Amino acid sequence: MMVFTPKNKIKNHKESLIKSLLIIASTLSILTTFGILFSILFEAIEFFQLKSVWYFLTGSQWTPGRVDSQFGALPIFSGTFMITFIALAVAIPVGLGSAIYMSEYASWQMRDWLKPMLEVLAGIPTVVYGFFAAITVAPLVVTVCESLGLRASFNNALASGLVMGIMIIPLISSLSDDIIRAVPDAQRKASLALGMTHSETIQHIVLPSAMPGIVSASLLALSKALGETMVVVMAAGLRPNLTWNPLEDMTTVTVQIVDSLVGDHAFDSPDTLSAFALGLVLFLVTLVLNIFSLMMIRRFKEKYKINTL
Amino acid sequence: MKSDPHPFADTHLRKRHRRARWFKNLTLFAIGLSISFLFYFLTDMVVKGLPAFQQTYIKVTIHYTTQSQSNPFAALDKSYRKIISRAWYRALPQQMAVNPALLNTQAEVWALADDQVDQYLKGHYHNLKPKERTLVDHLQAKGEVVLKFNALFFSHSDSKIPEFAGLKSAMVGSVLTLFITMVLAFPLGVMTAVYLEEFAIDNRWTQFIEININNLAAIPSILFGLLGLAIFINLFGLPRSSALVGGLTLALMTLPIIIVSARAALRSIPDSIRQAGYGLGLSKLQVVQDHVLPLAFPGILTGSIIGLAHAMGETAPLIIIGMIAFIPDSPDSFTQAATVMPAQIFTWAGMPERAYIEKTAAAIMVLLGVLLSFNGLAIYLRKKFAVKW
Structure with missing residues (x-):
C-alpha cells in the first residue's frame, strides 16, 4: 500500500482545491442576494435622508420632477394591489382548476399534450404579454365597456390585470399539479372505498391535504404579480391614481421604477433615488412572501416525506 | 322519507353524482380556458405580424x-x-459616389x-x-x-423610418448578451449544484444557501436590474447599455434556474452508481466527475436550455441598465451599446407609426420561434435521454 501514498497525496490536494472552488461558486448566490439588498438599501437610505419615510409610506401625492416634489407612494401601492388582485382573481381559479383536471381526471396521453402547452404559455416572454395587453386586450376592454355604457381608460387596470393573470396561470397550475400528484394515493383509495364520489374525494380529502402546497404556489404567484414589470409598463398608466375603479388608469411600483430610471435625471436627484426606495419596498415584500412560501412547501414535503418536489 | 329496504342506500346519490359531473366539467372548463387563451394569443400575434x-x-x-x-x-x-x-x-447619392459610371444613365x-x-x-x-x-x-x-x-427586416438594424427598420442589431445584441450569460451561469450553476448535492453536509450554512437560491429564483427580475445599475455600472464603471453588463445581470438571474435543474438531474442518479465507484476505490471527486456528472449531463443540459430561453425573453432588468437605446448599427464588441430582441420589441411597441405595430408583432413571432425551438429541443432531449433506473 505504501506505493500509492505519494499519488494519493496529490489526489487529496487536487480534491480539496476543487472542493473549495465549488464552495466559492455556491456562495455566489448569497453574494447576489446581498448585492441586491445593499445596492438598493444604500440608495434608498440616501432618498430617505432627502424625503420623509413616513410620508413615503402614507402620503397620497406623488409629484416627481418638480421643485417642491412630493413622494407619497400610497396611490402607487394601491394601483399595484388592484392590478395584482385582478391577476390573482383570474389565475388562482383557472390555474387550480387546470391543475385538478390534469392531475386527477386527464388520461396519460392527454397529460402529455396539455403539459407542454401550459409550458409554452409559461415560456412566453413578459414583453410579449405586455404588447398583447396594450394592443389587443385594452382596446377590447374599452369596446366592451362602451357597449355596456361604461367609460374605460385605454390604460385601464383591468386589461393589465387580466393579462397578468393569464401569465401566472401556468405558474400556479404546474406547481399545484405537482403537489396534488404528490398527495399519497392511499388517501384517495380510502376515501373512494368509503363510497365518496371522485369529486368529493378531491374536494374533501385531496385538496385539504395539498393545501399548504397550493397556498405556497399562490404566494409565489402573488410575489410574481407584484414584481411583474413589462405588462404594466406597456399597458398600465403612469399617473398615480387613488381609486377603486379598475376601469381607470393606475400605476404600479415597477412602472414608477422604470419611469424614474429611464429618464435623464441626475443620479443623486430624489426623482431617481425614489426608484430605489420603491425597489426596497418591493424587495422586502417579495422576500417575505417567498420565504413564507418556501416554509409552507417544506412543511408539506416533511409531512408526506417527499424529496423530489 | 320512504323507508328503503337497502341499509346502504343513499337517497342523495343522484344529486351527488350530478355534483361530481359538474365539478369535473368545471375543471375541464378551466383548462380549456387556459389553452384557448394560448391559441387566441398566438393567432392574434400571427395575424398582426404576418x-x-x-x-x-x-x-x-x-x-x-x-x-x-x-x-x-x-x-x-x-x-x-x-x-x-x-x-x-x-x-442614392452614396450609390452614385461608389459607381461614377452611373452618371447620365x-x-x-x-x-x-x-x-x-x-x-x-x-x-x-x-x-x-x-x-x-x-x-x-x-x-x-x-x-x-x-x-x-x-429581407430588409433581417438584414437591417433599427431605424426611425418604419419600412427600413430591421431586427439585425437586436439579434446580434441578443447573441452577444446570451453568450456572456451562459459562459458565466452554466459553469457556476453546475458547480454550485454539484457542491450542494454531492459534497455539502446538511448544516445551517447549506440550508441558508438553499433558501437563498430559491428566493433568488422568485425575486422580481427588475430588482436584478437595480443591482446591475448600482454595482456593475456605478460601482465597477462598466459601460452602460453594453452586452457585457446585460450578460452579467442575466447570468445572475439565470443562475438559480440552472442550479435547481442541475440539482434535480444529479439527484435522479441512483446512489448505487456512487457506491460502486467508492467500492472500486475511487475518490469522491472521481466518482462525481467520471460517473455522476456524465450521467446527469442530459438533464443539466435540458435545464440550461430552459434557463437560456428564459434569459432570452427577459426585458425588465435590461431596460434599467439602459439596453433600450436606439442602435442603428449592430454592435461588434461586448462593451458597445447594444439592444436585445425583447428590448427592441418594447421600443417598437412604443412607436407612434402604425407600421411599427406589425413590425413588433413580426419581431415577436421571430422571438417566439426561437424560444419555442429552444423549448422543443429541451423537451426532445429530456425524452431522448430519459433513463428509468
Missing part, C-alpha cells in the same frame, strides 16, 4: 443626373416623392415604398392624400407595385 414579412416595392425609373447627386429626390418623377421611402432616396428598379403606401395596400390605417392614393391604385393596375418578402 403582413410584416412582406414589404411593398414600386417599379421606378431612376435618372442618374448631376442634380440628383445633391438632391436625390430629383432622380425620380416628382409624383413619386411621397410614395417612395425616404431611406431609399437617401441611399437610366435604370429601372424596384424601389422600397413608403410605409404609408405599404399600410394602405395591406388595408390598415394610413394617411395618404387622395392624389397619392389614385397614383398607387393606378400603378398597381399596371402591375408596377408588388409585395415582396421583407
